[in-house]
Amino acid sequence: MPRPRTRTGALKDRLLSESISLLESGGAVAVTARRVASEAGTSTAAVYELFGDKAGLVRSIFYEGFERLAAELVAEAPCGDPYRDVVAMFDATRRFALRFPMLFEVMFARPFIEFEPGPKDFDAAAQIYTEVIRRVAALLDTGETDEVTVDAAHALVALDRGLLGSELSGVLGRSAASIERRRATAFETMIVGLRAKVVGS
C-alpha cells in the first residue's frame, strides 16, 4: 500500500560515497546536508533519517576511512623480513594519507566541528591495531600481548601519526627528498632502538 522505499542501505552507501567525494574535492566545507543529498539525488530528510544527524554522517566517513586503510594495510602482504614488513605498513599508511588527505584528516585530525571521535569510535581501528601488533611482535620477536610489544606499537603508530601530521601541514620539509629522509631516519632510529631495548633486557 505504501510507496516503495528509496531510503535504503543502498542509498546510505551512495550518500556516504558522495560525501567522501565532496570531502576530497572541496574539503570539509563542501560536505553539507543539502549538497550531499543533491549529489545522491535525494533530499536532506533522507540524510537525517539514515544518519541521524551531521555527526552521524561524519562518523560514517570516519569508519569508512579506517575500513579502507585496513584493507590497504592487509593487502600489503608480509615479505618475511620483519623490518621491511613494518616499514612497508607505515609506507602504505603514508600513501593512503597522500591519496586521501581529507579523509585521513577526518580520521586523525578533527576538521568537522560536529563530530569528535570518542574512545568507542576508535574500535573502528581494531583491525588496523591487530595488524600493527602482529608485525611489531614479529619485528621484536615478542608475544603479541607482551607489554613491550604493545608499547612499541604505540610508539611507532604515534611516530607515524606525528610525521604525517607534520608532512600534511607542510612543515616536515620542503623537498620530497628531505621529507622522505626524515621519515626514513626517524623510523630507522625508533625501530633499531626498540630492537636493541628488547635484546638488551
Place this chain on the structure above:
Amino acid sequence: MPRPRTRTGALKDRLLSESISLLESGGAVAVTARRVASEAGTSTAAVYELFGDKAGLVRSIFYEGFERLAAELVAEAPCGDPYRDVVAMFDATRRFALRFPMLFEVMFARPFIEFEPGPKDFDAAAQIYTEVIRRVAALLDTGETDEVTVDAAHALVALDRGLLGSELSGVLGRSAASIERRRATAFETMIVGLRAKVVGS
C-alpha cells in the same frame, strides 16, 4: 569631532582573550562572532573590522597558542643535562596540551573549517623551533644547522605530536601509568637511538 574609538588594539586583545575562554569552555562550536562580541561587550562588526573575518580570528588564536607555548618552553630553564633538558621541554609541551586542549588542537589539529594554517602561518612557531634545535644540538653535541640536528629535531617533534594526538584522542592508554610509561619509553628509545647514530657515524 568624531566619537571616541573603542575598536582599538585593546579591544582586539580582549576579543582574542574571550575567544580563547569560549574555546576552552565550550569547544570550537562556542566560538561565534556574536558570542565573542557579546562577551567583550561590543558588536560583531567590531570583530570583522579588527580581524577581517572568522579565519582571521582563528588565525590570531593560533598565533596566541604558539606564543603561550613558546613562553612556557623558554621558561623551562635548561638544567645542564642535555637529555633531561630535551625531555623537560616535551613534558612542558604535554602539560600545556593537557591544560589547554582546545587551544592545542587549534595549533596542531584543525577544529575550525574556516582556517587551515598555511606554511606562512607556522612562522609563528619559529621561536619554538629555535628552542628545540638548541636543545637537540646540545643533546647530540652537533651544530645547530647540521642536517643531523634538524632531522633529529623533526623526529622528536613528530613523536611528541603523535603521542599527544593519541593521548588527547584517548587511545594512548587507559591508565595514567600506561600513558606515561609509553611516552617515556618512546622518547627514551628515540633519544638513545639518535645519540647512538651520531656517535656511530
Place this chain on the structure above:
DNA sequence: TTCTCAAAGATAACGATGTTACGAAACGTC
C-alpha cells in the same frame, strides 16, 4: 547654547547551514 556634520558604533538584513514539522505523492486495496 544650539546646530551641524563627519567619524564611529550598533542594528538589521542576506545567504547558507543543520534540523525537523508539515504537506504532497505513490502504491496496494476496495
Place this chain on the structure above:
DNA sequence: GACGTTTCGTAACATCGTTATCTTTGAGAA
C-alpha cells in the same frame, strides 16, 4: 476509480558568517 497508509520532498526555523545601513557621538561653528 477513490481511499488510506506509508513514504518522500518541501518549506520553515534558529543560528551562523558577513556586510550594508542606520544611529549615535562629540567637537567645533553659528
